[in-house]
Amino acid sequence: MSDFLQFSVTGITIGSIYAIVALGFVTIYSVTKVINMAQGEFVMLGGMIMFTFLGIGLNYWLSFLLTILAVMAIGWVMEKAIIQPTKGADPISLIILTIGAAIFIRGVASMIWGKGQVRVPAFTSNEPISIGPATITPQSIWVVLIMLFIVLLLYILIDRTMIGKAFQACSVNPMAARLMGISPARMSSFSFTLSAVLGAIAGLAIAPIMFPAYDTGLMLGIKGFSAAILGGLGSAPGAVLGGLIIGLLESFGAGYISSGLKDAVAFTAILVILLIRPSGILGERNVGKGGL
Template sequence: MADSVQFLISGLTIGSIYAIVALGFVTIYSVTKVINLAQGEFVMLGGMIMFSLLKLGIPYLIAFLTTIAIVIMIGWLLERTIVRKAKGADALSLIILTIGAAIFIRGIASMVWGKGSVKVDSFASNEPVYVMGATITPQSIWVMVFMLAIVAGLFLLIEKTMLGKAFRACSVNPVAARLMAVSPKKMSSFSFALSAGLGALAGLVIAPIIFPAYDMGVMLGIKGFSATILGGLGSAPGAVLGGLLLGVIESLGAGFISSGMKDAIAFGFVLMLLLIRPYGLLGEKNVGKGGL
């Protein structure tokens, strides 16, 4: 019993990270119809830049906010310099484009920070809490709190503000949105910036748990993408559900079957689910056409 609770909690922790990354995918996808496979690299940059800033002796909170600002700038730049140039390309080319961007960022990161893992301090104390025989580190609780806060914040931003209304308008019909004086180009930049910010946040909250390294973005990006697909491309509740589900399955698989097999179990599950529901859990049927 204690084992199950333990696995469930660690699954929910990592699942929350997948959910945040998946929300980043959905944010960009809903406006631009681009799947940004460089999303995982934003997470990595979040962790690594934080490490560098802390090493410079900058106070935790300031370093935290600066990291988010820097990663948002990088996301914005990515859209302005690269993605915008390739507008109108087909899904295949866009996937390749963002894979290229991901490899490029990862390569630069390994030249800057080297190949080793780094250590980032936790937000607060490291004293674990015991619940029903399971050990929970405070940082895990922070991760879940952040995930919930991000979901609430995104909901308020998209549903309750004028900016969110413009955002939704672009995602439903860019041409009509332009006629209403909403610039789809600006919204596209905004979606990349917002998504980069989400990635950075994910990286910041997970950094104290997993010892970030230059290549951590690969798996996190792919898992976030899986969560997006699992939930149904374009669906924000689906992304959160998909992320948590993937995290829990992975963690239970690692605990009860084999820790080395956890990725195979997680992706095997994704393949099985796509076989039964080719459009994901909460996706609409027509989205199954590749989401285009």
């Protein structure tokens, strides 16, 4: 029983990170129909840039803010540099395009920070708290809280503000949105910037637990993509649900079966779920060409 609790805690922590990454995928996908394979690199950059700011002696929360701004700028530049010029390319080319960007960012990161892991201190003290038979590090609680905060924030932003309405309009019908005076190009730019912010926050939250290195973005990106697909591409609640499911599967797989097979367990389960629901758990029933 204590094992079960411990695995659940680990699963929910890592699952929350996957959920944030998946929300980044969904944010970009719903407006631009692009799957941004560089989403995981935003997470990596969040941790790495934080490390650099702390290294030059800046205050913790100032560094936190500056890191978000820096990654946000990178997201904005990326959209301007590679997505704007390729309007109308077919989705498979766009996947390769963002994979190319991811390889590029990863290469630059390994040139700047080397290949080792970096350490970033936790938000608050790192004394584990025991709750019943399980122990939780305060950072894990922060991760879950941040995930919930982001969900709330996105809900308010998308559902309760004018820019959110414009965002939704673009995702439903870009042509009609354009006729109403909304610029899909600006919304595309906005979605990348927003999604970079989400990635940076995920990176900042997980850095004290995971010790980021130049290549952590790859697997985080894949898990986030899996979560977005599992939940049903384009569905924000689905992304959160998918992230938590993958986190838990992985944690139980590592705990009860073997840590080497944790990815195999998680991905086998994803395959089985997709067999039963070919458009994800909360996806629309009729997906046509599956987003392509």
